[in-house]
Amino acid sequence: MESTSIPRRHLVDLTPVAELVVQEHRAAPCACVAAAARTGKTVQYGFGAAGRLWFEENPPAGMRGTRPPAAAAEAIFDLASVTKPLTALAFARLARAGALRLDEPLGDVLPELADTPSARAPLELLAAHRAGLEAHRLLYPIGDGGEVGRVELLDALRVCASARREGCAGEPPPEGFPPVYSDLGYLLLGAAIARRGGAALEVIVEREVTGPLGLEIAPAGVLRRRDPRFDERVVPTEDAAPRGGVIRGAVHDDNTWAIAQDGMAGHAGLFGDAMSVARLGVALLETLAGERAAWLSRDELWQLVKPRPGGSLRAGFDGRSGERPSSGSRLGARTFGHLGFTGTSLWIDPDAELAGVLLTNRVHPTRTSDAIRRARPAAYDALVDAMRA
Structure with missing residues (x-):
């Protein structure tokens, strides 16, 4: 698979966007933000990170007394329902x-x-x-x-x-x-x-999607076998007594855990870093532009992302909805993407040819806070402004 590393000098600095989520909105212990803007066949990426992987008073097993690592590009998040796309x-x-x-x-x-x-x-x-x-x-x-x-x-x-x-x-x-x-x-x-x-x-998702697109996105069990540092890189989620305490390196969704353990189910179970999710967004923009016909044609992808009657939900994706969409006010009417319960999201504007990613662990140590609902639209507005500056 392709490396997710891009020299920092070539990236738009989205650190203030991540800080907005962590410091101003206090929506999560940490946030990683990534974006990609296409101009013709040239892609400009952006990245930023803020916060630490967990709150010091709510450490994962074996980490009490250890200063939590700072969030960085290598941080791996439980993508939750961003698995569905x-x-x-x-x-x-x-x-x-x-x-x-x-x-x-x-x-x-x-x-x-x-x-x-x-x-x-x-x-x-x-x-x-x-x-x-x-x-x-x-x-x-x-x-x-x-x-x-x-x-x-x-x-x-x-x-x-x-x-x-x-x-x-x-x-x-x-x-x-x-x-x-x-x-x-x-x-x-x-x-x-x-x-x-x-x-x-x-196996099928890797064979048909993440492998051909060069994405470092997979279930926890696969990533752990592939990367000896997985357990250092992965971001913890909720402190859940039925699961033995702070969940780290295992899927947060209980149904997926009960069925698949370290594998995946159709609705949840994939993990990944922010730049990999941004690259997925780029691949979908390229497909809609007819540039990945050997993988999927524009029409084949359109069957998934096209608007459908009765609401904003598409096939594997969602659209903008409500007076204050979670994708903010800057992205266009044809924007599509998905949210994840753990605090993850991907939004893609095919008209602006821009993909934006916000990955957080907003459920750490508990899911009770709704600050992510205010942080998401603010973050996407700031992300779009930074990429257009």
Whole structure:
């Protein structure tokens, strides 16, 4: 894979943007900000970091009394739901190869789910959050001490495929049911991709997406095997008693942990650094410009990022929504991207040809603060201003 290192003298300094998140908004212990702006086929990158990887009073295991390291370009974050765009891109790649169809019913790909209410739901509607599924369910058993237990994948998939919302019975209409953001749909989509791709989901994502694009993005288990310094570089997330304390180097999402441990599920499980996520944004801009046709054509990517009726959710991506979008006020109306619960985000403006990334561990030591909601739009506005200066 390509190195994520770019000589600092060639980077726009986005340190003030990261400081805005950490120092002014106090949204997280640390933040890494990256951006990429295309002019023709030339790409100008920017990067900045601020804060320390954890609060000194809430250290991960074995780190009490140790000064937390400063955030830097090499910091690896739990990307949380920023995993979903890569799952969707793997889906598009398999469809391009003829391994499955976008409109193929779930039960045709996973016959063991043929007797569930979602058997006739097309895979594309799962990807676009329009298959009529509930947003979330706890899929794992809870131990006597409150700990998160393991769950068999098939058991979890059957719960997901049966979790239809009220008013969403039967086969979905052609454009789907009203959109409701659903982790459950992406768990099902990830399992369908794995089945037709003939390998574990993380293997397919590397084969079809991160490998061809040269991105250092993978589940914790893969990165740990690949990089002996992974456990030094990775940023901790929440102090969660059911998981044994401060989570570091393991996925924050409990359903993913219960199903995949150090692997990934369709909705969560990938880790990466800010520059790798920015490079993903560049690759998508290049694809929309018709410059990566050997990987995906413009039309194949458009099937994922195009606006859809009923709301801002696309297939693997989201758009701008609300009076104060999380992507701020500077990016254009056609901007698309995704947020992650741990405090991560990627936004891409195809008209300005700009991709912006904000990675934080806003759930450390607890998820209760909502400061990230104010910090995100402010950070993206400052990021755009810095890249245009």
